[in-house]
Amino acid sequence: MFRIPKEKSYTQEELIKKTRKIKLLDKKSSQAKLHKTALVGKELFLNTEEGKIRVLVYNLENPKKLPLFVNIHGRGFLLGSPEMDDPYMMNVAINANVKIINIDYSLSPEAIFPQALNECYSVVKYAQNHPEEFGIDPENITVGGHSAGGNLSASICLKNSETKELNIKCLILDYPPLDIYTDPYLKPRGKGFVARFFLSPKIARIFNSCYCNNKEERKNSLVSPVYAEKDQLKTFPPTLILTAGKDSLCTEAENFRDKLIEVGVKIKHKCFKFSEHGFTLNNKKSDAIEGWQMMIEHIKNNIK
DSSP states (O other): OOOOOOOOOOOHHHHHHHHHHHHHHHHTSHHHHHTOSOOOSEEEEEEETTEEEEEEEESTTOOSOEEEEEEEOOSTTTSOOGGGTHHHHHHHHHHHTOEEEEEOOOOTTTSOTTHHHHHHHHHHHHHHHOHHHHTEEEEEEEEEEETHHHHHHHHHHHHHHHHOOOOEEEEEEESOOOOSSSOGGGSOOOSGGGGGGSOOHHHHHHHHHHHOOOTGGGGSTTTOGGGOOHHHHTTOOOEEEEEEEEOTTHHHHHHHHHHHHHTTOOEEEEEEEEEETTTTSOTTSHHHHHHHHHHHHHHHHHOO
């Protein structure tokens, strides 16, 4: 029987030192090179309540007042940038007939919970309060994200269940990690050869610790949305959830789906059974094309 390695405890300083190599290797990775092209989005810096935040924007030159889609990138709260999703944004902007803000939030472990969440929330709030700056309809806002960005998107809605400040008309959760509390070694990992396609629990532990280094605090619903109360979930807008069959995060996202259905939230869900975590970041594959099309249709079907 496989013995689960004991989970180590790190100080933030130790995590910063430990993740330097991960970040360096990531910059040299094939995935980083795949998205190292000329940017389509225009770079802006927004003076939000959380300070100056960099974003990439799309379709702002369109003279019409349009709905807004706020996109939040993934990669474990530790890596990634809005440039990752840049190649896909104009497809969404044109076909969903929206303008887009793609957020460059602060990364862990230098920025720990709730900094990234507060930054993303503040960008949505800023855009809603300055509609003339973007040429948007402040009553028609969609928020969505991929992987860690899905976690942040769900957490924005949870935070808004208390503040009631944002007009979020629909939500997109693309293979999101929604349970940061449960040890990654206890999550589904497949068997035999198939296991190699799943997220590494060793790395996932580090990602979780970097984002929230207090084990008990990880059960906070703003860190792990799957632990949200029914009253919080009742406030959610229509939600699209995409999951991947070869992904350790699939089960927790589907558990979250069930909780939303239980309180009456309108849900659209599809599990791409043979896909891996991050599958939508490849617009040449049929599952990615279908996933992005589902996002576009979800936006179109839930905004005025």
